[in-house]
Amino acid sequence: MTATILPPRDQRRARPGSGARAAHHRVLSSEHFTGWAFVTPGVAIIILFGAVPIVWSALLSFQNRSSLGGASKFVGVANYSKLVHDPVVAQAIQHTLIYTVLFVPGAMVAGLFLAVAMNRKIRLLWLYRTAAYATMAISTISEAIVFIWLFDPSYGIVNYLLNSVGIPSQQWLNSPSEALYVIVIMTIWGWTGFAVVVYLAALQGVPQPLLEAAALDGAGPWKTFRKITLPLLSPASLFLAVWLTINALQLFDEVWLSTQGGPLNATTVLVYYLYEQAFQNFTFGYASAIAYFLFLIIAVVTVIQFRVGRRYTHYRS
Amino acid sequence: MTAIQAPRPVRAGAPVPPRRRWRLPFSPWHLVLIPATIVLIFPFLWLLVTSVETIGEALHFPPILTPHVFKFGNYAAALRAGPFGRWFANSVIVAVATVACNLVLCSLAGYAFARFRFLGRTVLFGVIMATLMVPFQVTMIPQFIITKWLGIHVLAGVGINHIGALILPNAATAFGIFFLRQFFRTLPLEYEESARVDGASRLTVLVRIVLPLATPALATLAALTFLDSWNNFLWPLIAVTSTSQMTLPLGLSTFQGAHMTETTLLMAANVMSLAPMLVIFFLAQRYFIRSVAATGLAGT
Numbered sequence: 001m002t003a004t005i006l007p008p009r010d011q012r013r014a015r016p017g018s019g020a021r022a023a024h025h026r027v028l029s030s031e032h033f034t035g036w037a038f039v040t041p042g043v044a045i046i047i048l049f050g051a052v053p054i055v056w057s058a059l060l061s062f063q064n065r066s067s068l069g070g071a072s073k074f075v076g077v078a079n080y081s082k083l084v085h086d087p088v089v090a091q092a093i094q095h096t097l098i099y100t101v102l103f104v105p106g107a108m109v110a111g112l113f114l115a116v117a118m119n120r121k122i123r124l125l126w127l128y129r130t131a132a133y134a135t136m137a138i139s140t141i142s143e144a145i146v147f148i149w150l151f152d153p154s155y156g157i158v159n160y161l162l163n164s165v166g167i168p169s170q171q172w173l174n175s176p177s178e179a180l181y182v183i184v185i186m187t188i189w190g191w192t193g194f195a196v197v198v199y200l201a202a203l204q205g206v207p208q209p210l211l212e213a214a215a216l217d218g219a220g221p222w223k224t225f226r227k228i229t230l231p232l233l234s235p236a237s238l239f240l241a242v243w244l245t246i247n248a249l250q251l252f253d254e255v256w257l258s259t260q261g262g263p264l265n266a267t268t269v270l271v272y273y274l275y276e277q278a279f280q281n282f283t284f285g286y287a288s289a290i291a292y293f294l295f296l297i298i299a300v301v302t303v304i305q306f307r308v309g310r311r312y313t314h315y316r317s
Numbered sequence: 318m319t320a321i322q323a324p325r326p327v328r329a330g331a332p333v334p335p336r337r338r339w340r341l342p343f344s345p346w347h348l349v350l351i352p353a354t355i356v357l358i359f360p361f362l363w364l365l366v367t368s369v370e371t372i373g374e375a376l377h378f379p380p381i382l383t384p385h386v387f388k389f390g391n392y393a394a395a396l397r398a399g400p401f402g403r404w405f406a407n408s409v410i411v412a413v414a415t416v417a418c419n420l421v422l423c424s425l426a427g428y429a430f431a432r433f434r435f436l437g438r439t440v441l442f443g444v445i446m447a448t449l450m451v452p453f454q455v456t457m458i459p460q461f462i463i464t465k466w467l468g469i470h471v472l473a474g475v476g477i478n479h480i481g482a483l484i485l486p487n488a489a490t491a492f493g494i495f496f497l498r499q500f501f502r503t504l505p506l507e508y509e510e511s512a513r514v515d516g517a518s519r520l521t522v523l524v525r526i527v528l529p530l531a532t533p534a535l536a537t538l539a540a541l542t543f544l545d546s547w548n549n550f551l552w553p554l555i556a557v558t559s560t561s562q563m564t565l566p567l568g569l570s571t572f573q574g575a576h577m578t579e580t581t582l583l584m585a586a587n588v589m590s591l592a593p594m595l596v597i598f599f600l601a602q603r604y605f606i607r608s609v610a611a612t613g614l615a616g617t
Contacts, residue, residue: 033435034429034435034519035433035434035435035436038425038426038428038429038519039426039429041422041425041426041489042422042423042426043426043445043494045422045486045488046444046445046489046490046491047444048463049456049460049463049464049485049486050445050448050451050456051447051448052463053455053457053458054447054451054455054456056459056462057456057458057459060459113349114353117346117349117350118350120344122343122344122346122347122350123343124347124350130599131354131357131358132357133602133606134357134361134595134598135357137544137591137594137597137598137599138594138595139547139548139550139590139591140548140550140566141566141567142569142587142591145569145583145584145587146360146361146364147360149363149364149367149580149583150360154376155376155377155378155380155580157363157380159378160378163379189357192357194609197606197609197613198609198610198613201610201613202613236613239613246452250452250453250454252550252551253551253566256550256554256570257570271454274454275551278458279555288458291452291454291455291457292455294454294455295451295454295455298452299450
C-alpha cells in the first residue's frame, strides 16, 4: 500500500514523465487508480444488479420474451398498449390506490398520536414504547399469519369481539368487499412502530421554551399542538408520507400470503399482478412493461407529494 | 422550568374565575396509551396463546381465551414438520454476510466518493444515485436472469436456487454508499491529512482513522441492512425454490401453505420464527431505533 502514497501535487507534475517504470508508478500512485480500486467492488455489484437491469427491463418491455426460452423479438409498444387495455391492470391500479390512500394516513395518524402521547415522562413509558417498537421487528410474513388468524371467518377472535357487541361475523379475507381493508389494518399495525420512532425523534427537536411561551400566552394544549407542534413536525410528516407511499405502492408480501390477489381479484395490487405475469405466466416482456408503469406511478406521486408538501412544510434554518 | 410554575396569568379585561379542576391520580395519557398498547400487543398475545392450545381448543368458537394445559408439544411438532433450524441458519448466514459485505464495500466506495478526485467519479456516482430511485420490481426480472446466468456460467455458488443468490445482489447497496459518503464528508479533514503527511496509505487512513470516527453511521447501516435482509421476501421467493436454501420468511410461508389447517402448529412455527428477531431487536434496540430515526431525520 505504500505505493499509493501521493507526493504533493505540484511535485508530481514537475517530475519528468519518461520511462515505462515511472509511468507505471504514476498510474499506481495516482488518485485515479486508488479511487477506482476503492469503488470498483461495490460499484460493480450495483451496476450488475441495479443499473444494467434498469436498462435491460426497459428493453424487455418492448420485447416479446418469456423466460421459458424461445426467441425474443421486438414488438414495439405492444406490451404497453396491452397494459392500457388490460382490465386487470385497471383493477390493480384501483386497488393499489385505495390501499395507499387508506394506509398512509392511517399509519401516520396512529404514529403521530402514539408518539405525542409517549413524548412525556410518565410511568410505564418503557412498556408503551416497547409495544410500539415491537411491531418493527416482525416480518411481513409473520404479521400476515397472525392477522389471518385474528380475522379468521369461522374461529377468529375479531368476529368473536364483534359478536359480543351485537355485530354479526364477517367473512374478512374471504370477502371481496372486505379483504383489502383487512390488509390495510394489518399493514398499519405493522408500520406503527416505524411511524412512532420517526415522530418521537422529530418531537425531540421541538423546542420546549416555544411551547411554554405559547402556554403563557394563553394557548390551550390543542391550539399549541396545532399551531406549533404540528408545523414543526411537518418535515417528518412529509418524509413519512413519501416513504410510506412508496412502500404502499409496492405492496406484495401480505397479499401473496393472505389472499393471493383474491377473492375475485379483490386484492390484486400492481406488484402482485406483476409477479403473476413474470413468475407464474412467464411473460417477462409484459411484466417489465407493468414494472415501468409502476415506476412511473411512484415517480409521479412522489414528485406531487414533494411539490404539495413543500408548501406546507416548515424547515427551521 | 420551575420558574414558570407560577399560577396562570390572567389576561386583563377577561377575569377568569379560578376553576376547580378534578384531577386524576395519574397522568390522563395513560387512558389512551393503555388501550393503544393493548391493541398493539394483542396480536402477539393471541399468537402465543394459540401456539400452546390443542387443535380442538384453537378451532372452537367462541374462542377459548385461556387454554387448560399448555401444549408445548406444538413446538416440537412444528420443528419436526419443517426444517426451521435450517431456515434460521440460512437467514443468519444471509443477513450476517450481507451486513459484512455492505460495511466493507460501502465504506470503501463511500470514502472514495467522499474524498478522492478520480476520472469518472461524477458519472459513477450519478449512476448509483439513479439506481437508488428505481423500485426493486423494475430490476427484479433482469436480476433473476443475470443471477441464473451467473450460476450456470460463472459462479455456481450464486446461481438461482442457491443461498449465494440471496447475498451477492445485495452485497453492496446504493443507499449504503450514499449514506456513508454523506457521513464521511461531515468529518473534519485534519486528522486524515496529518496521517497522510505521516506517510499512511489511503487504506490505512480509512481503517485506522475514518472508520473509528464513523462507528455510529456504520452501526446504523448495519442495523438497517440486517432488518432489510432478515425480512426480505420477494427476492428469496423468486430466487430460491428448494426447501434447504430458504430463509425464514420464505420457509414460514411455504410451511403456512402446507399446514393451512393446522393452526396451532402454524402459530408455534410463527412464534419460533419471530422470536429470534424480537430478541435481537430488543438487545440492540438503541441501534435499531437510532437508525430508523436517523433515516427519518435525514429525510427531513
